[in-house]
Amino acid sequence: MGYAPPPYGYPDPFSNASYGPPGFVAPQYHFPGTYPAPPSADKSGIPGVNVQNHFGGIGLPPGYNYLFPTSHCLVHVFVTGSTPPWQANSPLYTHDAVNHRKFFIPASMTVKEMMQQLGCSNEDADKNVMTEVQEVGNGKWTKGMVFKGGNKDRMKMTLKDLGWDTGRRRTGLPGQGPLIWVYITGD
Incomplete structure:
Protein backbone atom coordinates (compact mmCIF):
# COMPACT_ATOMS: atom_id res chain seq x y z
CA MET A 1 0.00 0.00 0.00
CA ALA A 41 -0.33 47.53 15.22
CA ASP A 42 -3.98 47.76 16.05
CA LYS A 43 -5.41 50.87 17.68
CA SER A 44 -5.28 49.46 21.23
CA GLY A 45 -6.68 52.69 22.66
CA ILE A 46 -4.14 54.80 20.76
CA PRO A 47 -6.08 56.80 18.15
CA GLY A 48 -3.01 58.15 16.35
CA VAL A 49 -1.69 54.80 15.12
CA ASN A 50 -3.71 54.79 11.89
CA VAL A 51 -4.50 57.66 9.54
CA GLN A 52 -8.22 58.14 9.03
CA ASN A 53 -9.00 59.87 5.75
CA HIS A 54 -11.87 62.24 5.00
CA PHE A 55 -13.81 59.43 3.29
CA GLY A 56 -14.05 57.60 6.63
CA GLY A 57 -11.52 54.93 5.65
CA ILE A 58 -8.11 54.08 7.03
CA GLY A 59 -5.00 55.23 5.20
CA LEU A 60 -4.40 57.87 2.58
CA PRO A 61 -7.14 58.64 0.07
CA PRO A 62 -6.68 56.74 -3.20
CA GLY A 63 -4.18 58.42 -5.51
CA TYR A 64 -2.64 60.71 -2.85
CA ASN A 65 0.93 60.71 -1.59
CA TYR A 66 2.08 61.91 1.82
CA LEU A 67 4.90 64.39 2.45
CA PHE A 68 6.64 63.47 5.68
CA PRO A 69 8.04 66.11 8.05
CA THR A 70 11.82 66.44 7.92
CA SER A 71 12.45 66.02 11.64
CA HIS A 72 11.16 63.24 13.89
CA CYS A 73 11.44 61.91 17.44
CA LEU A 74 11.88 58.35 18.64
CA VAL A 75 9.48 58.00 21.58
CA HIS A 76 8.83 54.93 23.71
CA VAL A 77 5.56 54.92 25.66
CA PHE A 78 5.19 52.71 28.74
CA VAL A 79 2.03 50.60 28.92
CA THR A 80 2.31 49.51 32.54
CA GLY A 81 -1.31 50.20 33.47
CA SER A 82 -2.00 52.26 36.57
CA THR A 83 1.47 51.64 38.03
CA PRO A 84 3.98 54.30 36.92
CA PRO A 85 7.36 52.91 35.83
CA TRP A 86 9.22 54.64 38.68
CA GLN A 87 6.98 52.77 41.19
CA ALA A 88 7.12 49.34 39.52
CA ASN A 89 8.02 46.45 41.83
CA SER A 90 9.73 44.42 39.13
CA PRO A 91 12.35 45.79 36.73
CA LEU A 92 11.18 47.20 33.39
CA TYR A 93 13.88 46.50 30.85
CA THR A 94 14.25 48.50 27.64
CA HIS A 95 14.57 45.36 25.52
CA ASP A 96 11.26 43.91 26.76
CA ALA A 97 8.70 44.99 24.13
CA VAL A 98 5.78 43.88 26.31
CA ASN A 99 5.97 46.90 28.62
CA HIS A 100 6.18 49.68 26.02
CA ARG A 101 5.31 50.76 22.49
CA LYS A 102 7.62 52.58 20.09
CA PHE A 103 6.62 55.58 17.98
CA PHE A 104 8.26 57.66 15.25
CA ILE A 105 6.65 61.07 15.80
CA PRO A 106 7.04 64.33 13.83
CA ALA A 107 9.06 66.86 15.87
CA SER A 108 6.66 69.60 14.74
CA MET A 109 3.79 68.00 16.71
CA THR A 110 2.73 69.84 19.86
CA VAL A 111 2.69 68.17 23.27
CA LYS A 112 -1.11 68.44 23.31
CA GLU A 113 -1.46 66.74 19.92
CA MET A 114 0.91 63.96 20.96
CA MET A 115 -0.98 63.33 24.18
CA GLN A 116 -4.31 63.21 22.32
CA GLN A 117 -2.89 60.87 19.67
CA LEU A 118 -1.61 58.56 22.41
CA GLY A 119 -5.03 58.39 24.07
CA CYS A 120 -5.03 61.15 26.75
CA SER A 121 -8.58 62.24 26.05
CA ASN A 122 -10.15 62.93 29.45
CA GLU A 123 -12.52 65.92 29.38
CA ASP A 124 -10.87 67.25 32.56
CA ALA A 125 -7.62 68.51 31.04
CA ASP A 126 -5.71 68.33 34.34
CA LYS A 127 -6.20 64.55 34.43
CA ASN A 128 -4.37 64.14 31.11
CA VAL A 129 -0.78 63.75 32.25
CA MET A 130 2.37 62.75 30.36
CA THR A 131 5.53 62.17 32.37
CA GLU A 132 8.99 61.89 30.87
CA VAL A 133 10.77 58.91 32.39
CA GLN A 134 14.53 58.37 32.56
CA GLU A 135 16.33 55.08 33.04
CA VAL A 136 18.65 54.93 36.04
CA GLY A 137 19.89 51.39 35.35
CA ASN A 138 18.99 47.75 35.96
CA GLY A 139 15.38 48.21 34.87
CA LYS A 140 14.70 51.06 37.31
CA TRP A 141 13.28 54.45 36.27
CA THR A 142 12.92 57.97 37.64
CA LYS A 143 10.48 60.79 36.92
CA GLY A 144 11.45 63.60 34.58
CA MET A 145 9.37 66.48 33.20
CA VAL A 146 5.61 66.35 33.83
CA PHE A 147 3.11 67.72 31.30
CA LYS A 148 -0.46 68.35 32.49
CA GLY A 149 -3.21 69.03 29.99
CA GLY A 150 -4.35 72.12 31.92
CA ASN A 151 -0.99 73.88 31.46
CA LYS A 152 -1.71 75.79 28.24
CA ASP A 153 1.87 77.07 27.79
CA ARG A 154 3.43 73.61 27.92
CA MET A 155 0.73 72.12 25.69
CA LYS A 156 1.66 74.57 22.90
CA MET A 157 5.33 73.51 22.88
CA THR A 158 6.50 71.31 20.02
CA LEU A 159 8.56 68.20 20.60
CA LYS A 160 11.47 69.97 18.91
CA ASP A 161 11.18 72.77 21.50
CA LEU A 162 11.68 70.10 24.17
CA GLY A 163 14.85 68.86 22.47
CA TRP A 164 13.33 65.50 21.62
CA ASP A 165 14.10 65.57 17.88
CA THR A 166 16.69 63.30 16.29
CA GLY A 167 18.71 66.37 15.26
CA ARG A 168 19.93 66.45 18.86
CA ARG A 169 20.98 62.82 18.53
CA ARG A 170 18.40 61.35 20.93
CA THR A 171 18.73 57.92 19.31
CA GLY A 172 20.03 55.80 22.19
CA LEU A 173 23.07 54.73 20.18
CA PRO A 174 26.51 54.68 21.85
CA GLY A 175 27.90 58.20 22.18
CA GLN A 176 24.49 59.80 21.60
CA GLY A 177 21.68 60.97 23.85
CA PRO A 178 19.18 58.59 25.45
CA LEU A 179 15.84 57.73 23.89
CA ILE A 180 12.71 59.51 25.06
CA TRP A 181 10.54 57.42 27.37
CA VAL A 182 7.13 58.64 28.57
CA TYR A 183 4.28 57.40 30.73
CA ILE A 184 0.78 58.70 30.01
CA THR A 185 -2.43 58.63 32.00
CA GLY A 186 -5.86 60.11 31.50
CA ASP A 187 -7.43 59.06 34.82
Whole structure:
Protein backbone atom coordinates (compact mmCIF):
# COMPACT_ATOMS: atom_id res chain seq x y z
CA MET A 1 0.00 0.00 0.00
CA GLY A 2 1.52 3.28 -1.02
CA TYR A 3 0.96 6.80 0.12
CA ALA A 4 0.12 9.74 -2.08
CA PRO A 5 2.98 12.18 -2.51
CA PRO A 6 2.79 15.22 -0.24
CA PRO A 7 1.01 18.22 -1.80
CA TYR A 8 4.04 20.44 -1.10
CA GLY A 9 7.60 19.96 0.02
CA TYR A 10 9.99 17.24 -0.98
CA PRO A 11 9.62 13.56 -0.12
CA ASP A 12 12.17 12.22 2.31
CA PRO A 13 14.26 9.64 0.37
CA PHE A 14 15.02 7.76 3.61
CA SER A 15 11.43 7.29 4.78
CA ASN A 16 10.16 3.90 5.79
CA ALA A 17 6.55 3.06 4.87
CA SER A 18 6.18 0.82 7.93
CA TYR A 19 6.44 3.86 10.23
CA GLY A 20 3.55 5.83 8.69
CA PRO A 21 3.42 8.33 5.87
CA PRO A 22 6.70 9.39 4.35
CA GLY A 23 8.35 12.43 5.83
CA PHE A 24 9.25 15.49 3.82
CA VAL A 25 11.44 18.53 4.06
CA ALA A 26 9.33 21.67 4.43
CA PRO A 27 10.02 24.38 1.88
CA GLN A 28 12.19 27.20 3.13
CA TYR A 29 11.32 30.88 3.15
CA HIS A 30 12.18 32.15 -0.32
CA PHE A 31 14.33 35.14 0.64
CA PRO A 32 17.30 34.08 2.78
CA GLY A 33 18.40 36.64 5.35
CA THR A 34 15.08 38.48 5.56
CA TYR A 35 11.87 37.69 7.33
CA PRO A 36 8.28 38.82 6.91
CA ALA A 37 7.30 42.06 8.64
CA PRO A 38 5.50 41.75 11.98
CA PRO A 39 1.74 42.30 11.96
CA SER A 40 0.61 45.91 11.94
CA ALA A 41 -0.33 47.53 15.22
CA ASP A 42 -3.98 47.76 16.05
CA LYS A 43 -5.41 50.87 17.68
CA SER A 44 -5.28 49.46 21.23
CA GLY A 45 -6.68 52.69 22.66
CA ILE A 46 -4.14 54.80 20.76
CA PRO A 47 -6.08 56.80 18.15
CA GLY A 48 -3.01 58.15 16.35
CA VAL A 49 -1.69 54.80 15.12
CA ASN A 50 -3.71 54.79 11.89
CA VAL A 51 -4.50 57.66 9.54
CA GLN A 52 -8.22 58.14 9.03
CA ASN A 53 -9.00 59.87 5.75
CA HIS A 54 -11.87 62.24 5.00
CA PHE A 55 -13.81 59.43 3.29
CA GLY A 56 -14.05 57.60 6.63
CA GLY A 57 -11.52 54.93 5.65
CA ILE A 58 -8.11 54.08 7.03
CA GLY A 59 -5.00 55.23 5.20
CA LEU A 60 -4.40 57.87 2.58
CA PRO A 61 -7.14 58.64 0.07
CA PRO A 62 -6.68 56.74 -3.20
CA GLY A 63 -4.18 58.42 -5.51
CA TYR A 64 -2.64 60.71 -2.85
CA ASN A 65 0.93 60.71 -1.59
CA TYR A 66 2.08 61.91 1.82
CA LEU A 67 4.90 64.39 2.45
CA PHE A 68 6.64 63.47 5.68
CA PRO A 69 8.04 66.11 8.05
CA THR A 70 11.82 66.44 7.92
CA SER A 71 12.45 66.02 11.64
CA HIS A 72 11.16 63.24 13.89
CA CYS A 73 11.44 61.91 17.44
CA LEU A 74 11.88 58.35 18.64
CA VAL A 75 9.48 58.00 21.58
CA HIS A 76 8.83 54.93 23.71
CA VAL A 77 5.56 54.92 25.66
CA PHE A 78 5.19 52.71 28.74
CA VAL A 79 2.03 50.60 28.92
CA THR A 80 2.31 49.51 32.54
CA GLY A 81 -1.31 50.20 33.47
CA SER A 82 -2.00 52.26 36.57
CA THR A 83 1.47 51.64 38.03
CA PRO A 84 3.98 54.30 36.92
CA PRO A 85 7.36 52.91 35.83
CA TRP A 86 9.22 54.64 38.68
CA GLN A 87 6.98 52.77 41.19
CA ALA A 88 7.12 49.34 39.52
CA ASN A 89 8.02 46.45 41.83
CA SER A 90 9.73 44.42 39.13
CA PRO A 91 12.35 45.79 36.73
CA LEU A 92 11.18 47.20 33.39
CA TYR A 93 13.88 46.50 30.85
CA THR A 94 14.25 48.50 27.64
CA HIS A 95 14.57 45.36 25.52
CA ASP A 96 11.26 43.91 26.76
CA ALA A 97 8.70 44.99 24.13
CA VAL A 98 5.78 43.88 26.31
CA ASN A 99 5.97 46.90 28.62
CA HIS A 100 6.18 49.68 26.02
CA ARG A 101 5.31 50.76 22.49
CA LYS A 102 7.62 52.58 20.09
CA PHE A 103 6.62 55.58 17.98
CA PHE A 104 8.26 57.66 15.25
CA ILE A 105 6.65 61.07 15.80
CA PRO A 106 7.04 64.33 13.83
CA ALA A 107 9.06 66.86 15.87
CA SER A 108 6.66 69.60 14.74
CA MET A 109 3.79 68.00 16.71
CA THR A 110 2.73 69.84 19.86
CA VAL A 111 2.69 68.17 23.27
CA LYS A 112 -1.11 68.44 23.31
CA GLU A 113 -1.46 66.74 19.92
CA MET A 114 0.91 63.96 20.96
CA MET A 115 -0.98 63.33 24.18
CA GLN A 116 -4.31 63.21 22.32
CA GLN A 117 -2.89 60.87 19.67
CA LEU A 118 -1.61 58.56 22.41
CA GLY A 119 -5.03 58.39 24.07
CA CYS A 120 -5.03 61.15 26.75
CA SER A 121 -8.58 62.24 26.05
CA ASN A 122 -10.15 62.93 29.45
CA GLU A 123 -12.52 65.92 29.38
CA ASP A 124 -10.87 67.25 32.56
CA ALA A 125 -7.62 68.51 31.04
CA ASP A 126 -5.71 68.33 34.34
CA LYS A 127 -6.20 64.55 34.43
CA ASN A 128 -4.37 64.14 31.11
CA VAL A 129 -0.78 63.75 32.25
CA MET A 130 2.37 62.75 30.36
CA THR A 131 5.53 62.17 32.37
CA GLU A 132 8.99 61.89 30.87
CA VAL A 133 10.77 58.91 32.39
CA GLN A 134 14.53 58.37 32.56
CA GLU A 135 16.33 55.08 33.04
CA VAL A 136 18.65 54.93 36.04
CA GLY A 137 19.89 51.39 35.35
CA ASN A 138 18.99 47.75 35.96
CA GLY A 139 15.38 48.21 34.87
CA LYS A 140 14.70 51.06 37.31
CA TRP A 141 13.28 54.45 36.27
CA THR A 142 12.92 57.97 37.64
CA LYS A 143 10.48 60.79 36.92
CA GLY A 144 11.45 63.60 34.58
CA MET A 145 9.37 66.48 33.20
CA VAL A 146 5.61 66.35 33.83
CA PHE A 147 3.11 67.72 31.30
CA LYS A 148 -0.46 68.35 32.49
CA GLY A 149 -3.21 69.03 29.99
CA GLY A 150 -4.35 72.12 31.92
CA ASN A 151 -0.99 73.88 31.46
CA LYS A 152 -1.71 75.79 28.24
CA ASP A 153 1.87 77.07 27.79
CA ARG A 154 3.43 73.61 27.92
CA MET A 155 0.73 72.12 25.69
CA LYS A 156 1.66 74.57 22.90
CA MET A 157 5.33 73.51 22.88
CA THR A 158 6.50 71.31 20.02
CA LEU A 159 8.56 68.20 20.60
CA LYS A 160 11.47 69.97 18.91
CA ASP A 161 11.18 72.77 21.50
CA LEU A 162 11.68 70.10 24.17
CA GLY A 163 14.85 68.86 22.47
CA TRP A 164 13.33 65.50 21.62
CA ASP A 165 14.10 65.57 17.88
CA THR A 166 16.69 63.30 16.29
CA GLY A 167 18.71 66.37 15.26
CA ARG A 168 19.93 66.45 18.86
CA ARG A 169 20.98 62.82 18.53
CA ARG A 170 18.40 61.35 20.93
CA THR A 171 18.73 57.92 19.31
CA GLY A 172 20.03 55.80 22.19
CA LEU A 173 23.07 54.73 20.18
CA PRO A 174 26.51 54.68 21.85
CA GLY A 175 27.90 58.20 22.18
CA GLN A 176 24.49 59.80 21.60
CA GLY A 177 21.68 60.97 23.85
CA PRO A 178 19.18 58.59 25.45
CA LEU A 179 15.84 57.73 23.89
CA ILE A 180 12.71 59.51 25.06
CA TRP A 181 10.54 57.42 27.37
CA VAL A 182 7.13 58.64 28.57
CA TYR A 183 4.28 57.40 30.73
CA ILE A 184 0.78 58.70 30.01
CA THR A 185 -2.43 58.63 32.00
CA GLY A 186 -5.86 60.11 31.50
CA ASP A 187 -7.43 59.06 34.82
